[in-house]
Amino acid sequence: MKFFAFHLMPWDRLPEDFSEKYDxxxxxxxxxxxDPEHGGELYNNYLDQLVLADQLGFDGVCVNEHHQNAYGTxxxxxxxxxxxxxxxxxxRIAVVGNAIPFYDPPTRCAEEFAMIDCISGGRLIAGxxxxxxxxxxxxxxxxxxxxxxxxxxxxxxxxxxxxxGPFEHYGKHWKLKYVNPWPRPIQQPHPPIWIPGAGSRxxxxxxxxxxxxxxxxPYFHMDFFQRNFDMFRDECEKCDYTTDPExxxxxxxxYCAETDEQAWAEYEPHLWYFVKKLLKGLVVFPPGYTxxxxxxxxxxxxxxxxxxxxxREDIEAGGYAIVGSxxxxxxxxxxxxxRLGVGNxxxxxxxxxLPHDMTCKNMKLFAEKVMPGLREELDVxxxx
Amino acid sequence: MKTENKTLNIAGxxxxxxxxxxxxxxxxxxxAGGETEPIAFHKKLAExxxxxxxxxxxxxxxEGLDQIQDIHDLAWHYVDLLGELNLENVPVVSYSxxxxxxxxxxxxxxxxxxxxxxxAAAGLHVDGAPMEELFIDNFDKLRELLFFDSKSxxxxxxxxxxxxxxxxxxxxxxxxxxxxxxWNPYLHDPKLASHLHRLxxxxxxxxxxxxxxxxxxxxxxxAKHLPNAKLTVLEECGHMVPYEKMDxxxxxxxxxxxxx
Numbered sequence: 001m002k003f004f005a006f007h008l009m010p011w012d013r014l015p016e017d018f019s020e021k022y023d024x025x026x027x028x029x030x031x032x033x034x035d036p037e038h039g040g041e042l043y044n045n046y047l048d049q050l051v052l053a054d055q056l057g058f059d060g061v062c063v064n065e066h067h068q069n070a071y072g073t074x075x076x077x078x079x080x081x082x083x084x085x086x087x088x089x090x091x092r093i094a095v096v097g098n099a100i101p102f103y104d105p106p107t108r109c110a111e112e113f114a115m116i117d118c119i120s121g122g123r124l125i126a127g128x129x130x131x132x133x134x135x136x137x138x139x140x141x142x143x144x145x146x147x148x149x150x151x152x153x154x155x156x157x158x159x160x161x162x163x164x165g166p167f168e169h170y171g172k173h174w175k176l177k178y179v180n181p182w183p184r185p186i187q188q189p190h191p192p193i194w195i196p197g198a199g200s201r202x203x204x205x206x207x208x209x210x211x212x213x214x215x216x217x218p219y220f221h222m223d224f225f226q227r228n229f230d231m232f233r234d235e236c237e238k239c240d241y242t243t244d245p246e247x248x249x250x251x252x253x254x255y256c257a258e259t260d261e262q263a264w265a266e267y268e269p270h271l272w273y274f275v276k277k278l279l280k281g282l283v284v285f286p287p288g289y290t291x292x293x294x295x296x297x298x299x300x301x302x303x304x305x306x307x308x309x310x311x312r313e314d315i316e317a318g319g320y321a322i323v324g325s326x327x328x329x330x331x332x333x334x335x336x337x338x339r340l341g342v343g344n345x346x347x348x349x350x351x352x353x354l355p356h357d358m359t360c361k362n363m364k365l366f367a368e369k370v371m372p373g374l375r376e377e378l379d380v381x382x383x384x
Numbered sequence: 385m386k387t388e389n390k391t392l393n394i395a396g397x398x399x400x401x402x403x404x405x406x407x408x409x410x411x412x413x414x415x416a417g418g419e420t421e422p423i424a425f426h427k428k429l430a431e432x433x434x435x436x437x438x439x440x441x442x443x444x445x446x447e448g449l450d451q452i453q454d455i456h457d458l459a460w461h462y463v464d465l466l467g468e469l470n471l472e473n474v475p476v477v478s479y480s481x482x483x484x485x486x487x488x489x490x491x492x493x494x495x496x497x498x499x500x501x502x503x504a505a506a507g508l509h510v511d512g513a514p515m516e517e518l519f520i521d522n523f524d525k526l527r528e529l530l531f532f533d534s535k536s537x538x539x540x541x542x543x544x545x546x547x548x549x550x551x552x553x554x555x556x557x558x559x560x561x562x563x564x565x566x567w568n569p570y571l572h573d574p575k576l577a578s579h580l581h582r583l584x585x586x587x588x589x590x591x592x593x594x595x596x597x598x599x600x601x602x603x604x605x606x607a608k609h610l611p612n613a614k615l616t617v618l619e620e621c622g623h624m625v626p627y628e629k630m631d632x633x634x635x636x637x638x639x640x641x642x643x644x
Contacts, residue, residue, distance in 0.1 A: 023522075137519075142567040144449075144560055287519055287563035292556035299547045 001337070001378040002344045003371050004094060005053035005363060006062040006251055009046045009080070010352040011070035013038065014277050024281025026069040026134040039073065045356040047080065049349070051087045052360055056367035060092030060125065062346055065099050068138040071278040078112045085120035093120055096194055096215060096346075097127025101146060102139055105174045106153035107181050110160040114185040122186035127194040127215070128154055133284040144288030147202070149173050161190040194249065199228040199301070200294055208235035208243075215249040215346065219279065221304035222319035222336065225250060229340050245343030253321035254333075254347040255354075256365040260324040264312060266358060267323050271315070274351040279307045326369035333370070337378060345374075385430060387422065392438075395464045397448025400439040405430025410475045410641070411497075412437050413462070413482030415504075416518065416566070417530075417542075417624075418558035420444040425626035428634035429477060433641075438465060440485070442561025444554065455507075455565045455573050459488035466496045473498040475641045479626055480504050480598070481562060484573070491579050499644035501637045503590045503625045504598055505606060506571040513601035515571055519563060532594050532622035542627055571598075580609040587613035588640040590633055592621030614640075 014025070015033065022029055050061040063080045066072035074080060077095045084093050093116065098109045109128070117124040130150045136143040152171045156179070159167070165180030185191050196215040197203035207214045214232050216225045229248055236243040253271065257263035283302055285295045302308075306320040315321050322332050337345060347366065350359040388403040404422050410433035414420055420439040422430075429435050441461060442449030452458055462485065466474065475498045478486035483505030490497040506515075516529055523545055524534075531539040544551050566572075587610050591603035600617065607615035616636050618629045625633050 136567075140568040140570070142563065144564045144567065284521070287556070287567075288560035292553055292560060295556055296547065296552055 001375055002059040002092075002246065003367075003374075004060040004062050004092070004249075004344060004346045005050060005058050006064075006096075006346040006348050007046055007050055007074075007350060008064065008066070008072035008348070009043065009074040010274070010278055010350075011039075011073050012042065012273075012353045014070060014273075018277055022280075024134075025071050025278050026281040026284070027137045029068075029070055031068070033070070034073070042073075045359075046350070047083060047087070049356070049359055049363065050080075050084055052363060053367075054084075054088035054091040056363060057371070058091055058367065060094050061088065062094040062096050064096045064127070065129070066132065067135050069134065069281075071282060078116060081116045081124070082119060085116050085123070088120075088123075090123075092123050092125050094125035094194060095127050096125075096196060097129040099129050099131030099135060100153035100157065101141060101149035101173075102131055102135070103153065105176055106156050107160050107176065107179055109153075110157045111181045111183070113191065114161070114181065114183045117185035117187055117191055118183055122191075124185070124187070124191045125194055126191040127196065128157065129196055130289075132282070133286050133289050134281065136286045136289060137284075142288075143286035145173065146289050158190065161185060197228070198298065199224065199231075200290055200298075201231065202290075204228065204232050205235050207247075208232055209239055211236075211239075211241070211247070213247045213249060213344070215251060215344075216342075218251040218253075218346075218348070219306035219320060220301075222340075224301065224304045225340055229342065233341070243341075245341055248340070248342040249344035249346050250337070250340055250342040251346035252319070252348065253351050254329065254349060254362070254366060255321070255323045256326055256329050256362050256370060258325060258365075260328050263324050263328075267354070268312065270352060270354040271321060271323075273353045275306055275309060278352050283307075326365055329366070330370045330373055334374060334377060337374070385422075385427060391445070392465070392468060394448075394461060394468055395451075397441050397451060397461065398446060399441070399448070399465065400443075400445040402437040404435040404437060405433060407433045408475075409434050409436060409469075409471055410477060411435075411466070411471065413476060413478040413486050414440065414443070415480035415482055416506075416558065416562035417480070418443045418554065418561075419479075419626070420446075423542075423626065425630045425634055428630065429637065432638055433475070436469065436471075438462075440481075440561060442564065443558050449561050449564055452561075452564055455484065455488055456492075458485050458565055459492060462486075462489045463493050463496065466493075472496055475499045475501075475644070477501040477637050477641075478503065478505070480506055480623070481566065481571075483507070484571070484576075487576065487583060488573065490583055490585065491576075494583075494585070497585070499586045499588070499641050501588045501590065501640060502606065503633060503637075504592060504595055504623050505589070505602065506566065506598060507573055507576050508602050508605055509569070509572045509574065509577075510599070510601050510605050513599040515599070515602075516597050518571070518597060519559065519567070529596050530623045532592065532620055532624075532628055536628070538624070538627040542624070577605075577609065580606070581611060584611045586640070586644045588636065589613055589615040590625060590636055591615065591617050592623060592625050592628065593617050593619050594621060595623045597623040 484507030
């Protein structure tokens with residue numbers, strides 16, 4: 001069982017009248033709201049939190065890429081990962097991931113990931129993603145080509161890491177006379193690959209066939225994760241092998257305090273800032289991003305999305321976030337990790353307005369009072 | 385009214401074609417809204433003409449979107465289709481995405497298209513008159529954007545209200561096929577403006593005064609830069625001209641074609 005601290009690097013100062021005045025925290029939210037001085041403080045706090053995760057014994061830290069939004073102000077996770085490659089000593093650095101259709105050419109991702117792998121001494125986990133729906137608006141990238149660009153970029157990056165260069169690549173979306181990236185990664189033949197998914201069968205099959213790791217996209221009801229992870233295990237069986245739990249990851253918000261009451265009292269305003277403001281507009285499916293049938297299906301599945309929650313009871317019933325004393329958090333996680341059969345827990349310990357000191361306290365309690373017990377209990381369970 | 389439904393094979397692309405009415409041929413090129421089933425506007429045209437109403441690749445039951453990379457591929461598709469139908473110098477009534485397509489077809493094969501009616505045409509970028517965002521999924525906002533009166537009966541009848549609408553799969557397909565050619569550059573061809581002087585045939589441009597998706601300035605630009613064009617502006621009308629001003633628009637189109 002592996003424990004990761006996941007960071008979005010969210011914006012914590014949306015205006016008071018945000019809910020009335022703005023339809024979304026994405027793409028069209030005026031960037032005047034971003035205050036660079038305060039942004040600098042936030043970035044430094046957020047990096048401190050991830051360095052702390054390393055010191056606390058987390059197995060890894062996760063950063064990710066988003067553009068033109070308040071939900072995650074990390075357009076280049078590779079910049080953050082390269083700082084972490086220096087400032088952390090032991091933990092894995094998972095970039096989940098680079099939105100490779102936006103890298104022109106995508107070999108840029110192969111190069112930058114290789115740099116991070118070298119600097120960190122081979123601690124990189126390489127996440128490769130299609131990019132979120134809103135980002136196809138932010139970059140004016142044609143979403144009807146999203147999937148084929150992703151596949152072309154993916155195969156090109158894998159070749160760049162595994163085949164001696166220079167070689168030619170004449171694909172549909174990129175034409176490269178010389179592919180020959182310097183540097184190459186320490187980890188051979190390439191760093192571990194993580195791919196996040198929202199439950200589309202195409203992605204699940206793609207990951208299962210190649211024996212990579214599938215990360216469940218967060219903020220959905222437990223039942224939705226269950227369905228997707230079961231589908232993944234079935235697809236692995238179809239490829240004649242049994243899923244290693246470490247091929248599955250589950251990302252969710254976690255908050256630990258001394259008692260259940262205290263945890264909810266401290267956490268709730270921050271949780272609602274996240275749910276009602278930062279998530280607003282995250283779920284957008286531009287045309288052709290996935291098939292018309294999938295879009296219609298996912299739109300209906302959004303009834304199981306966290307932003308539909310109105311109360312603490314809704315959050316708890318759907319397992320959208322785990323909140324409570326270390327004992328409560330441990331017990332709930334144990335039960336759900338076993339049920340979902342996942343080998344990587346990706347905790348979101350900071351989700352917007354949660355202050356730096358409370359985030360650090362949350363992570364410390366988790367690392368000291370939850371993680372060791374879960375490790376002991378689940379390593380036995382999962383490997384048996 | 386005489387109606388015939390056909391499925392054509394156009395260079396490997398399965399293409400839905402509806403043929404409506406009797407008389408000399410007329411080609412109708414539809415908008416991003418995908419009016420591929422006969423609407424009242426088509427029927428009006430079909431009182432005088434045999435209206436050929438093909439569905440663009442990716443719309444309705446037409447396939448072959450995988451062979452369309454941009455507006456030029458779509459234009460070549462119509463070169464093939466007109467060849468298959470043995471049509472030359474055919475009058476064309478075209479609307480929005482279809483009007484942009486018609487202009488591109490006439491550029492590469494001027495003899496195929498005769499008198500041309502362009503209604504609320506996409507295709508240009510006009511400084512100071514940006515087109516609004518069509519690719520949103522809030523149906524109420526879209527209705528506001530497209531109709532002069534978003535509460536009108538046409539607006540309710542001709543536009544889905546939510547994701548549970550039975551027309552939604554077709555609507556999503558239409559949206560995808562439009563995005564394929566119109567996402568970037570956004571609903572225009574940067575080179576089209578510099579070609580307009582080569583489109584020398586007679587053109588009737590029709591625009592709604594209150595078009596919020598493609599502002600009237602685009603109609604004025606077309607009318608000013610096409611060598612032989614006339615602009616007619618319809619009052620109390622948004623982007624949805626064939627629905628909101630069905631009779632007037634059809635009359636203008638028919639008169640223009642008859643006199644051209």
